[in-house]
Amino acid sequence: MQQGEDRYWRRTSTLMWTMFVLWVFFSFVVHMFVNQLNEFEFWGFPLGFYMAAQGSLIVFVVMLFVYAAAQDKIDREEGVAEDE
Amino acid sequence: MAQQAQAAKGDFISNLGKIYGLYTGGFFAFVVVLAILEQLGVPNRWIGYGFVFLTLAVYAIIGVLSRTAEVGEYYVAGRRVPAFYNGMATGADWMSGASFVGMAGTLFLLGYDGLSFVLGWTGGYVLVAILIAPFLRKFGAFTVPDFFSERYGGNFARFLAVIVLVCCSFTYVTAQIYATGIIASRFLDIDFTVAVYVGLIGILLCSMLGGMKAVTWTQVAQYIVLIVAYLLPVVILSTQKYGIPVPQLTYGQAIREIGALEQGMLSNGLATAQTLKPHIKPFTTYDPLNYFALILCLMVGTASLPHILMRYFTTPSVREARKSVAWSLFFIFLLYFTAPAYAAFSKLEVYSTVIGRDLDSVRPWLFTYGHLGLVKICGADAVSIDAIKAACSQVAGHPGVIRLQDFSINTDVIVLSTPEIAGMPYVIAGLVAAGGLAAALSTADGLLLAIANALSHDIYYKMLDRNAPTTRRLIVARILLVVVAVGAAYTASTKPADILSMVAWAFSLAAAGIFPALVLGIWWKRANTAGAIVGMILGFGFCVYYLVGTRYYAVHFYETWAWLSTASPAAVAKFAELKTAWMNAAEPAKQAAWVALDKHAMTIANWWGVRNISAALFGLPLGFLAIWIVSLLTPAPSKEVQDMVDATRRPRGDTIIRDKDAVLPAH
Numbered sequence: 249m250q251q252g253e254d255r256y257w258r259r260t261s262t263l264m265w266t267m268f269v270l271w272v273f274f275s276f277v278v279h280m281f282v283n284q285l286n287e288f289e290f291w292g293f294p295l296g297f298y299m300a301a302q303g304s305l306i307v308f309v310v311m312l313f314v315y316a317a318a319q320d321k322i323d324r325e326e327g328v329a330e331d332e
Numbered sequence: 333m334a335q336q337a338q339a340a341k342g343d344f345i346s347n348l349g350k351i352y353g354l355y356t357g358g359f360f361a362f363v364v365v366l367a368i369l370e371q372l373g374v375p376n377r378w379i380g381y382g383f384v385f386l387t388l389a390v391y392a393i394i395g396v397l398s399r400t401a402e403v404g405e406y407y408v409a410g411r412r413v414p415a416f417y418n419g420m421a422t423g424a425d426w427m428s429g430a431s432f433v434g435m436a437g438t439l440f441l442l443g444y445d446g447l448s449f450v451l452g453w454t455g456g457y458v459l460v461a462i463l464i465a466p467f468l469r470k471f472g473a474f475t476v477p478d479f480f481s482e483r484y485g486g487n488f489a490r491f492l493a494v495i496v497l498v499c500c501s502f503t504y505v506t507a508q509i510y511a512t513g514i515i516a517s518r519f520l521d522i523d524f525t526v527a528v529y530v531g532l533i534g535i536l537l538c539s540m541l542g543g544m545k546a547v548t549w550t551q552v553a554q555y556i557v558l559i560v561a562y563l564l565p566v567v568i569l570s571t572q573k574y575g576i577p578v579p580q581l582t583y584g585q586a587i588r589e590i591g592a593l594e595q596g597m598l599s600n601g602l603a604t605a606q607t608l609k610p611h612i613k614p615f616t617t618y619d620p621l622n623y624f625a626l627i628l629c630l631m632v633g634t635a636s637l638p639h640i641l642m643r644y645f646t647t648p649s650v651r652e653a654r655k656s657v658a659w660s661l662f663f664i665f666l667l668y669f670t671a672p673a674y675a676a677f678s679k680l681e682v683y684s685t686v687i688g689r690d691l692d693s694v695r696p697w698l699f700t701y702g703h704l705g706l707v708k709i710c711g712a713d714a715v716s717i718d719a720i721k722a723a724c725s726q727v728a729g730h731p732g733v734i735r736l737q738d739f740s741i742n743t744d745v746i747v748l749s750t751p752e753i754a755g756m757p758y759v760i761a762g763l764v765a766a767g768g769l770a771a772a773l774s775t776a777d778g779l780l781l782a783i784a785n786a787l788s789h790d791i792y793y794k795m796l797d798r799n800a801p802t803t804r805r806l807i808v809a810r811i812l813l814v815v816v817a818v819g820a821a822y823t824a825s826t827k828p829a830d831i832l833s834m835v836a837w838a839f840s841l842a843a844a845g846i847f848p849a850l851v852l853g854i855w856w857k858r859a860n861t862a863g864a865i866v867g868m869i870l871g872f873g874f875c876v877y878y879l880v881g882t883r884y885y886a887v888h889f890y891e892t893w894a895w896l897s898t899a900s901p902a903a904v905a906k907f908a909e910l911k912t913a914w915m916n917a918a919e920p921a922k923q924a925a926w927v928a929l930d931k932h933a934m935t936i937a938n939w940w941g942v943r944n945i946s947a948a949l950f951g952l953p954l955g956f957l958a959i960w961i962v963s964l965l966t967p968a969p970s971k972e973v974q975d976m977v978d979a980t981r982r983p984r985g986d987t988i989i990r991d992k993d994a995v996l997p998a999h
Contacts, residue, residue, distance in 0.1 A: 257981060264462045271458045275451060275631065276624055282444070282614045292584030297612045300447035301672045302580065305454050309665050312461050312658035319466075320651055328984045330649045 256326035263322065267315050274304040345412055352417075355390075356556050362386065367759040376758045380519040383766040387557055388530075391550045391773065392537035398549050399541035403802055404994030406543035406809060407474040407785060409646040411996050413548055418652075419659025421551035422643045424558060426453075426664055428504075429511030429772030430835070432558060435667075436674035437743025443611040445618045446675070450668045452627045452839075454661060456634025461657035464635060465644040467854045467980050469653035472987025473645060475782075476638040476846070477790045482989060483853040484864040485973065487795050492868045494786045496845035497638045499876075500838040501779045502820065507835040508776035509535070509824040512769060514744075518704065519765040525825045531773065532821040539777045540810050543785075547777045548646060554770035555663060561767020562667055562747075566674055569754040579673035586676040587612060593683040602688050603736035611679060618943075625946035632952060633839025636846040639775075639782035650983040678746045681753050682739070689734050691721050697752040706742035709734060780820070784813035802993045836945045837879050844951025845872035852959050857977050863963030871955025878939070878947040886933035887911075899936035907932060 278285075278299050285296035293301070323329035344351070366379050404410050413421070431453070439446040473479045476497060481490035512531030517524045538550040570579035573586075590611050597603040609616040615623060634640065643660075647653040685695055694709075694717060701707040702714030710730070712723035724730045724738065747768075751760040788809035793800055800808070823831060848867050852859040881889035890897060890907065899907070910932055914925035942949055968974075976988055987996075 253978065253982070260981070267458065267462045271455065271462075275455045275627060279451075279624075279627075280620070286612065291581060293587065294612050296614070297444055297447075297587070298584075300444065300451055302669050304451060305665050305669050308455055308458055309658070309662050311458060312661055313655075315461055316651075316654040316658050319654060323651070323983050328982045330651060330983050 252326060253328075256322065256328055259322045259326065260319065263315070263318055267311060270307070270311060274299075274307045278304065345414070348414065348417055352552060352556065355553060356560075359557060359560065363759060363763060366762065367757060370757055370759050376762075377521060379758055379762045380521075380765065383762040384516060384520055384769060387766045387770065388534045391534060391553060391770075394550045394553055395538035395546040396541055398546035400543065400545050401803070401806065402994070403805060403991060404996045405545045406806055407645075407789065407991075407994075408642075408996075409543075409545040409548045411646055412648055413646040415647060415652040415655035416659050417552050418548070418643060418647055418656040419661075419663050420555040421548045422640065422656070422660035423663030423667075424551040424555035424770065424774035425639060425643055425778035426660070426775070427555075427558060427667055427771045428775040429508055429515065429768055431667070432562065432768045432771035433511070433515070433747055434743045435671045436678070437741075437746040439672050439675035440678055440741070440746050441743060442617050443609050444614045445616060445623060447672070448618065448623050448626045449630065450671065452630025453634060454665060454668055455627070456631035457657055457661040457664070459631060459635035460640070460644075461654060463851050463855065464641065465657050466650045466653045466983070468641060469644050469647060470650050470983060470987065471980050472989040474989075474991065475785050475789050476641050476850075477786055478794075478989060479853065480849065480864070481790070481794065482976070483973070484849070484861045485969075486861065489849075489861065489864055489868070490790055490794065492865065492872075493846065493849075494790050496841065496868070496872055497786050498783055500637065500841040500845070501639060501783050502816075503831050503834045504838045505776055505779035505783065505816075505820045506823045506828070506831050508772045508779065509821050510827070510832060511772040512776065513824060515765055515768045515772065519762065524827075528821050528825045531769075531776075532817060534773055535776050535780065536814065536817055538773070539781055540813055543809065544642075544646060544781060547781055551774045551777065554774040558767040558770040558774075559663070559666055561763045561770070563670060565747075565750045565754065565756065565760055565764060566670060566677065568756060568760070569677055569750060570673070572754055573677070579677070580669055583673040583676040586673075586680045590676065590679050590683060593680075593687075597683070597687060597736060600688075601731075601735075602733070607737040611676070619941065621941060622943050622946060625942055625949045629840050629843055629946045629948040629952075632843035632847050632948060633841075636842035636850065637838070638786070638842075638846075639778040642782060642785070643778070674746055674750060678750065678753070682741070686739060687734055687736050691724060691732060691734065692717060694720060694734070697749055700752065701742070701745045701749060706745045708740045710738045776820075780813060780817050783816050784809060787812045787816070805993070837947070840875055840879065840946065840948035840951065841872065843948035844875035844955055847952065848955035848959055852956070854977070854980060856963075857974050858963055858968055859959055860963045860966055860969045862966040863959040863961075866962045867955045867959035870958045871951040874954050875947045875951030878950055879944050882934065882937045882944040882947075886930055886937040890933045890937040893937070893939060896939040897936050898938060898941035903932075903936050907936060 279296075282296035282300070285299060286294040288295040290298050320329065366382050370376075370379055400406055402410070435449065438449060468476075468479060471479055471482070473482075477490045477493035480493040481487060509528060509531055512534075513524050513528035516522065516527035516530055520527065539547050566579045567577045570582045571577045574582040576582050594603070594608060594610050598605065598608060618626065644653045644656060647656050686698065694714070698707050698709075698714050699716060705713050707714045709720045710723035710727050712719055714720055724732070727738070748761070748764060751764060788805065792808050792812075793805055845868055848871055849859070849864040853864065907929075910925070910929040914922065914929045917925040938944075939950065979985060979988055
């Protein structure tokens with residue numbers, strides 16, 4: 249049981265850190281290159297502007313649905329999911 | 333009897349789709365009826381009354397129908413709110429009157445730099461989902477301070493959390509009630525103070541009888557009104573201009589046109605390089621340090637604001653709590669990814685039809701807002717062509733056409749004026765007002781409940797009278813709710829400029845005071861009571877010191893920390909000059925000299941140039957560091973506490989805290 253729980257928390261932490269790195273990337277890193285990205289066009293927008301106005305936001309929303317599904321899968325596989 | 337209530341409740345939850353579907357349909361029908369009445373000649377004023385009073389009445393009815401005498405229902409809506417609806421309620425809880433009315437205006441004024449708010453107020457939900465909300469749901473707290481007390485053993489940690497909570501929520505709720513007053517007084521043409529108390533009644537009817545349960549179901553209704561009101565005008569505008577009803581796609585075209593107009597204005601002398609901030613050019617207002625610091629502080633602040641976190645206490649399970657954060661962000665995203673479209677369309681309108689215009693041919697929509705003091709041309713309220721002409725004739729060398737530097741606009745105007753700019757009937761303007769009101773009321777409800785619950789549950793029940801029976805607990809909760817609400821409404825009615833400018837501080841205060849101890853409490857078993865207490869005091873204290881120091885004691889702050897300030901040599905010289913002037917001034921002039929000195933000092937009182945809105949940039953790392961160091965220097969938490977953390981991390985099983993009076997579904 250103890251071992252199973254360790255593995256559960258390890259997988260949960262890995263998922264958290266994956267999401268966290270993506271969050272850092274789309275909150276900060278990508279916008280540090282706004283001037284370079286603005287050289288490109290995306291759907292009629294300068295790409296750097298687009299990323300701050302819509303791109304990162306869409307990524308955040310999608311990320312959270314993926315996260316909820318992925319964490320639920322971990323819960324079920326490790327036997328710690330709640331009853332339906 | 334209880335069986336019956338249970339069945340009725342089940343019916344309500346399983347019929348939510350039908351109920352809110354009908355409600356949305358009814359709301360559209362109501363808009364159509366008012367539109368027809370307007371065509372029949374009913375005056376605008378009555379259309380405005382119709383919107384404000386009917387929506388208020390609906391919220392109040394939901395509030396009264398959701399009344400409850402049960403502790404679990406009052407504090408956490410019986411933990412039965414499905415993810416999707418809790419997402420909508422959080423959306424309304426989150427979107428303040430200022431976001432609804434002012435966000436687009438901020439983007440209008442700041443261009444790219446304003447997007448730091450759009451990013452900051454959405455990305456924080458990622459932190460809520462992956463670090464905090466599911467675990468707090470498993471914990472089973474009624475309030476955020478509940479967690480602090482159980483995890484960090486005792487009432488001192490609880491008390492600190494309550495202090496941070498009240499500090500960041502009270503200014504915020506005052507601003508919401510103020511926004512209610514502004515919107516209601518503008519559209520109903522009534523006195524501001526009266527409007528504030530009308531708003532207060534609306535807020536109390538929604539929250540007092542049913543607590544969290546009532547607030548949840550009114551917030552869902554309010555979200556529907558606010559999102560329809562926000563999207564409809566700009567969708568119509570986009571269809572008119574580009575033939576596609578998706579403004580979020582078509583404003584790329586508007587941005588390109590704005591770019592061309594900006595070039596034109598520079599080349600024909602209608603704008604100077606100093607006054608024109610190209611819309612898509614980054615870092616014209618904030619330097620990169622402040623831009624990213626603001627994003628960080630807003631995001632971490634989002635993940636620490638108690639009125640948001642407590643929404644996730646209401647879901648039926650940990651699984652639903654996670655999904656619910658995703659839905660929340662989706663519903664919030666709908667508004668924030670539309671705001672830049674408002675800004676772009678308005679800017680295009682202003683650049684193509686106001687700037688460069690002959691003073692005689694100014695578009696009439698400007699005068700509507702000029703009368704309210706929200707649009708100024710040549711420094712005077714734009715109330716009529718004659719007034720503008722008179723004002724501009726005072727400006728030396730004025731060319732007789734409006735230049736960019738002659739024009740100034742309040743951020744509230746952008747959203748409010750869009751229906752008029754697009755030539756839509758007044759009913760759409762009324763709809764926008766109802767949306768703004770819904771946004772302000774729903775946020776005020778959530779904040780008031782967060783404050784009153786902390787006072788009634790944490791201070792009264794947990795710290796003062798642990799044996800209070802259910803009825804007394806709920807009576808105290810309601811009395812405190814009314815007291816806090818009346819206090820906030822009274823404060824708002826005095827139009828306190830200071831408090832309103834402090835709202836943005838809430839994010840930094842919450843981030844520095846709550847986030848480190850909250851996250852480490854879940855993710856680091858070794859974090860102990862001493863560490864958390866030192867971390868909270870230092871993080872929060874530091875943040876308050878920076879905020880208050882740079883704002884209210886700027887001269888002293890600058891002199892103490894001159895070596896860390898990024899003041900230019902010219903600014904330093906000016907400071908010395910103003911200081912000498914103040915010291916030498918005689919009594920009547922001394923006051924004015926001090927004001928000038930203080931005002932200048934505010935621009936240079938900083939550490940490494942960080943603006944005071946981003947104060948958590950210092951408090952946040954300090955809080956983490958303090959908890960880490962002090963925890964390692966003192967003994968590890970007991971086995972019981974460590975087991976409790978393990979149980980918090982595991983979705984299966986009962987909640988950690990169980991309230992003796994609450995009838996909540998067991999899992």
